[in-house]
Amino acid sequence: MNKLTHLDSQGQARMVDVGGKPQTARSAIAAGRILMSAEALTAIREGSGPKGDVLAAARIAGIMAAKKTGELIPLCHPLALDAVTVDFTFEGDGIRVTAQASLTGKTGVEMEAMTAAAIALLTIYDMAKAIDKGMVIGEVRLLEKTGGKSGAWRAEGAGE
Numbered sequence: 001m002n003k004l005t006h007l008d009s010q011g012q013a014r015m016v017d018v019g020g021k022p023q024t025a026r027s028a029i030a031a032g033r034i035l036m037s038a039e040a041l042t043a044i045r046e047g048s049g050p051k052g053d054v055l056a057a058a059r060i061a062g063i064m065a066a067k068k069t070g071e072l073i074p075l076c077h078p079l080a081l082d083a084v085t086v087d088f089t090f091e092g093d094g095i096r097v098t099a100q101a102s103l104t105g106k107t108g109v110e111m112e113a114m115t116a117a118a119i120a121l122l123t124i125y126d127m128a129k130a131i132d133k134g135m136v137i138g139e140v141r142l143l144e145k146t147g148g149k150s151g152a153w154r155a156e157g158a159g160e
Helices: 038-046 054-067 110-128
Strands: 024-035 083-091 094-105 136-146
Touching (some): 038 110, 054 083, 054 094, 054 110, 083 110, 110 136
Antiparallel strands (some): 024 136
16 A cells, blocks of 8 residues: 555644655546536527526636645645646537646646546536536546656556
8 A cells, every 4th residue: 555645644634745746747637527407508508597607717716726736635735737638528428628737837737637537527517507406427537647656657448
């Protein structure tokens, strides 16, 4: 089992010291899905929902969330991100959100990408809940990351 880096030798929570680490180009891609009724999906696709352009609001929310990850996740470092993108794919029974975060820095951006995806999904729910309160958010996960000491990693089955 890998050592948990956010615990000290006494098992106390700590913020990892990245002061001595070299800066490298780093990126991460995360995704998740929201399942919904055909009526909600059609309203989002057509922009006819009661709150307006659902995906525009979700994209902005995801980007803002990535920038605030260090404030939301207790032991994450605040990061100066170089770029964040949030994209949407309509599927038969819902929408897939894919978020990518990147920077040149001393620590990875996996949490920023996952936070962007999760908050974009929650925003879709908020914007369309008047049509379908039974929407289901799930499958939020890291798909891939690059950079840093551990190098590149890709989830099994990602992108297939």
